[in-house]
Amino acid sequence: MRYFTSDLHLGDKTVARWRGFGEDVEAHDALIVAGLSRLTEEDEIWLLGDLCKANVAGVTALRELIPCERVHVVVGNHDSRSRLANCRLFDSVDYYDQVGKVAHEGYKFVMSHYPMLDWDRAYHGAYMLHGHIHTLPPEGYPGEVPPCPCGREDGGFGLPGYNEWNRDHGIRRFDVGMDANRYRPVSAQQIVAFFGDAGADRSADGQGLNLLAW
Numbered sequence: 014m015r016y017f018t019s020d021l022h023l024g025d026k027t028v029a030r031w032r033g034f035g036e037d038v039e040a041h042d043a044l045i046v047a048g049l050s051r052l053t054e055e056d057e058i059w060l061l062g063d064l065c066k067a068n069v070a071g072v073t074a075l076r077e078l079i080p081c082e083r084v085h086v087v088v089g090n091h092d093s094r095s096r097l098a099n100c101r102l103f104d105s106v107d108y109y110d111q112v113g114k115v116a117h118e119g120y121k122f123v124m125s126h127y128p129m130l131d132w133d134r135a136y137h138g139a140y141m142l143h144g145h146i147h148t149l150p151p152e153g154y155p156g157e158v159p160p161c162p163c164g165r166e167d168g169g170f171g172l173p174g175y176n177e178w179n180r181d182h183g184i185r186r187f188d189v190g191m192d193a194n195r196y197r198p199v200s201a202q203q204i205v206a207f208f209g210d211a212g213a214d215r216s217a218d219g220q221g222l223n224l225l226a227w
Contacts, residue, residue, distance in 0.1 A: 015112070016052060016198040017189040019061035019089065019126065019144025021045050023075060032192070046078050048197035056081045058198060059112065061144045061189055062089020062126030067096055076102040085110065089126035089145065113201065120205050128186060140204060141186040147171040148193035180208050
């Protein structure tokens with residue numbers, strides 16, 4: 014199965030505090046690793062940026078924690094493309110990528126660390142996957158994880174309900190980040206099911222997408 018995630022920020026004390034872990038970076042990292050450990054060797058995962066400390070030791074340790082045989086990286090603003098590529102631990106390392114074919118797999122995903130206003134084949138069923146903005150679920154988190162980053166009552170530094178807002182407005186754009194998905198990778202099937210009819214090709218009726226609404 015194909016999975017996606019972003020914004021792991023392993024070892025990042027600032028993000029650990031933002032996510033409600035105080036100074037306990039180990040507990041923060043353990044929760045992230047637990048989400049990755051749910052995958053299997055047969056799975057494929059795409060990491061859409063902001064992974065860990067940008068050094069060889071950090072990158073090597075992260076790769077060893079991921080059970081998947083196939084691991085791809087889309088570079089984020091806290092990453093070093095050269096170091097990620099030079100480690101030769103990933104199947105691909107780039108700033109932008111695409112995967113999937115509508116005719117064979119029922120979807121096409123355009124991927125960047127940053128959200129895009131428009132993307133290749135946006136009017137023909139393609140989805141835009143990204144991270145970076147630390148979206149939060151609209152209802153917050155269940156009791157087993159911190160309720161919100163920074164302890165703020167308004168949902169911390171993320172955008173609560175961003176993915177749901179996109180879906181409700183017919184915009185096939187999805188934040189695959191850890192914050193938005195309860196610290197777990199999200200599968201291609203989950204993303205397609207989330208949007209339902211919103212993934213249909215709209216080019217024939219000329220309605221298009223309201224890309225400027227957000």
